[in-house]
Amino acid sequence: MQRPTIKTIAQETGLSIATVSKALKHSPQVRPETRAIVIEAATRVGYELNLHGVQLRTGKTYQVAAIMTAPGPKQNEWEGVEYAQLLSGISWALEDSPYRVSLYAVRNFEESQAVIKQIVSLKKADGIIISGTRADDPRIRTMQAADFPFVTYGTSIHNAPHAYVDADNEQMIRVAMARLVERGHRRIALLNPLSDLSYGITRLEAYRRSLEVAGLPYDPALIAHGRLTPAFGRENVLTMSELSNAPTAYICANEASALGAFSGFHERGLVHGRDAVINATDDLNVSQYFAPPITTYYLPISEPSSLLGAYILRRMEGEPPEALQTLLMPNLIERCDDRLNPNR
Amino acid sequence: MQRPTIKTIAQETGLSIATVSKALKHSPQVRPETRAIVIEAATRVGYELNLHGVQLRTGKTYQVAAIMTAPGPKQNEWEGVEYAQLLSGISWALEDSPYRVSLYAVRNFEESQAVIKQIVSLKKADGIIISGTRADDPRIRTMQAADFPFVTYGTSIHNAPHAYVDADNEQMIRVAMARLVERGHRRIALLNPLSDLSYGITRLEAYRRSLEVAGLPYDPALIAHGRLTPAFGRENVLTMSELSNAPTAYICANEASALGAFSGFHERGLVHGRDAVINATDDLNVSQYFAPPITTYYLPISEPSSLLGAYILRRMEGEPPEALQTLLMPNLIERCDDRLNPNR
DNA sequence: ACAAGAAAGTTAAACGTTTTTATCGTGCAT
DNA sequence: ATGCACGATAAAAACGTTTAACTTTCTTGT
Numbered sequence: 077m078q079r080p081t082i083k084t085i086a087q088e089t090g091l092s093i094a095t096v097s098k099a100l101k102h103s104p105q106v107r108p109e110t111r112a113i114v115i116e117a118a119t120r121v122g123y124e125l126n127l128h129g130v131q132l133r134t135g136k137t138y139q140v141a142a143i144m145t146a147p148g149p150k151q152n153e154w155e156g157v158e159y160a161q162l163l164s165g166i167s168w169a170l171e172d173s174p175y176r177v178s179l180y181a182v183r184n185f186e187e188s189q190a191v192i193k194q195i196v197s198l199k200k201a202d203g204i205i206i207s208g209t210r211a212d213d214p215r216i217r218t219m220q221a222a223d224f225p226f227v228t229y230g231t232s233i234h235n236a237p238h239a240y241v242d243a244d245n246e247q248m249i250r251v252a253m254a255r256l257v258e259r260g261h262r263r264i265a266l267l268n269p270l271s272d273l274s275y276g277i278t279r280l281e282a283y284r285r286s287l288e289v290a291g292l293p294y295d296p297a298l299i300a301h302g303r304l305t306p307a308f309g310r311e312n313v314l315t316m317s318e319l320s321n322a323p324t325a326y327i328c329a330n331e332a333s334a335l336g337a338f339s340g341f342h343e344r345g346l347v348h349g350r351d352a353v354i355n356a357t358d359d360l361n362v363s364q365y366f367a368p369p370i371t372t373y374y375l376p377i378s379e380p381s382s383l384l385g386a387y388i389l390r391r392m393e394g395e396p397p398e399a400l401q402t403l404l405m406p407n408l409i410e411r412c413d414d415r416l417n418p419n420r
Numbered sequence: 421m422q423r424p425t426i427k428t429i430a431q432e433t434g435l436s437i438a439t440v441s442k443a444l445k446h447s448p449q450v451r452p453e454t455r456a457i458v459i460e461a462a463t464r465v466g467y468e469l470n471l472h473g474v475q476l477r478t479g480k481t482y483q484v485a486a487i488m489t490a491p492g493p494k495q496n497e498w499e500g501v502e503y504a505q506l507l508s509g510i511s512w513a514l515e516d517s518p519y520r521v522s523l524y525a526v527r528n529f530e531e532s533q534a535v536i537k538q539i540v541s542l543k544k545a546d547g548i549i550i551s552g553t554r555a556d557d558p559r560i561r562t563m564q565a566a567d568f569p570f571v572t573y574g575t576s577i578h579n580a581p582h583a584y585v586d587a588d589n590e591q592m593i594r595v596a597m598a599r600l601v602e603r604g605h606r607r608i609a610l611l612n613p614l615s616d617l618s619y620g621i622t623r624l625e626a627y628r629r630s631l632e633v634a635g636l637p638y639d640p641a642l643i644a645h646g647r648l649t650p651a652f653g654r655e656n657v658l659t660m661s662e663l664s665n666a667p668t669a670y671i672c673a674n675e676a677s678a679l680g681a682f683s684g685f686h687e688r689g690l691v692h693g694r695d696a697v698i699n700a701t702d703d704l705n706v707s708q709y710f711a712p713p714i715t716t717y718y719l720p721i722s723e724p725s726s727l728l729g730a731y732i733l734r735r736m737e738g739e740p741p742e743a744l745q746t747l748l749m750p751n752l753i754e755r756c757d758d759r760l761n762p763n764r
Numbered sequence: 765a766c767a768a769g770a771a772a773g774t775t776a777a778a779c780g781t782t783t784t785t786a787t788c789g790t791g792c793a794t
Numbered sequence: 795a796t797g798c799a800c801g802a803t804a805a806a807a808a809c810g811t812t813t814a815a816c817t818t819t820c821t822t823g824t
Contacts, residue, residue: 079542081810092774097812107772124542128475129810132779135472142523146508154706156508157501164490164503167525177523179486181511198423198468306709335709342711362498365650365679367686367711425780436804441782451802473780476809 169385260416306336313340513729597630604760650680657684
């Protein structure tokens, strides 16, 4: 038995395939009664839309390309692990649609740029989701120039308005800084992502403004930019803790770098809470298992990821990008009091 | 300007589209000279094969379905993070082929079963990659019955031969057990994955045989099965450490449960190396950042993942599954001496 | 009563490819 | 010379769907 097509239904009902096609897509050109007949026949024979036919005819691909920047296989570092949850969240958001997530793993920014150009020009997908946005992101410009639907995980600063989802990094840093200052800290280190990333810039600016508000000096020695691996967290603690005026608090941009910071503490014999404290942004709720558990700003990654999926669907349906912009505020989870130890 | 098709090339060369099509796929029916003309014209006009046409005509999808079992969005646990690297490894292995990775995120085993049935019967992909195999896995039977190409990450025990890639769990446990016994340990806990998973069974059997070899008794109280989250590791340390005859070593099946075990140590005031030790299987090279770093059996996940990609390609080309079976031995990385502390 | 227009279907073409079948020379044996 | 096989190419159909253009029937306002 062959797989049933609209032709099967046409024969079954005595209608033409055109009518069947229209009926199935709820065209107003077909009467409700006729549609009912078609639907009945369709379910009876177990009809399922063959996407290949649609794709050839309409050029639609029913693919959403998810661009995933992951370090190459030689890089044995704990990095980008949040992608797993990100991807599954997106995938679930598309579950009831005909769209599928098509994965494009790239090694770096340049490659992502090339891949996106290809997807856009050869129309290998109907929509694109990217992350790791830069302040002025050429990929965004490529997609906007081609009027190609996309959503970014992360904001941009100099690009024209586009659909995005991101954590509210500015607010988060302000709250985190105010809280630490209030608890007596005067030397606060910021472990930031790579400096060309948009959210790195946002965080740094919020950090500087928070220092101003608190009347504290800005010291570049307390700022680090890099790939957010454990190694990055560790090395910066090793360096900064040797400063004559070492930081008493570290704000880590993710849980991987926070874990590395702990490793640095261990190496230097620093005790969390006594010598310094670590706060972190956490997507995976893993810092609760650190020893000791630390204070985090927790944004369950399922939230932004399902939004990304929902937004790309709406964007592909033509909704304007301005309506699809969300900043999510992470939840403060206080696991330590984080007060400056006066007898340090 | 429209995207060029074989029709464009036909006009350009004065040949028929049939000849062009055959020339492009190196059919012996077309003369080398003619083929050269076609190839030249194709590159000149910038021709790219339109997959939609092929798909409709041949039924091929050029999709490899990767089934990813991830906990639902409500589950805020660090689980399945290795999927990110697994997926990127697969994606890279397919890079030079026309195949793409199509992601299917599912919440549990039953759902993965349903999804696979659908992919197979509606031919939504040309090949499937699954993980989390069971001793007797119904999904494998489904795919085998339909003669559908697939590769599993993980072995099965009662199924007919199929293509797989896995860590050599048996060997790993034997080595790990022998090493701990040699270092004086007599009470060794095994934190194992869910008991229906094939590799859980393999590990348990290797564990029991190792005990026999060492002349040690088997105590069910030292065995735990569960989802390999940090919570799982933590809770089992909390429980087992209260036993009258508590374990002096814990073997954790992944780094997430090892991190959780550390959290349990911290809670109970246990000191690693003094009261007990933790060994783990590590895919992500993250245990080096634990405090202290622990001994692990490290298998960089890039190895199995690129093999999975390579194998599914070969399987789709018709290579017999028996030729596509690999067990990879993790590397022992000794970061502690792990000797039993006599003054415990 | 009749033209105009709407409503509901039908016909047919089209998307780009592969593949079966047909065609047409050409060389070869008879 | 004639027939035949063969090699190379062309013609045409097919995959499943959408959609522009057309036909038929029914409504409606004058």
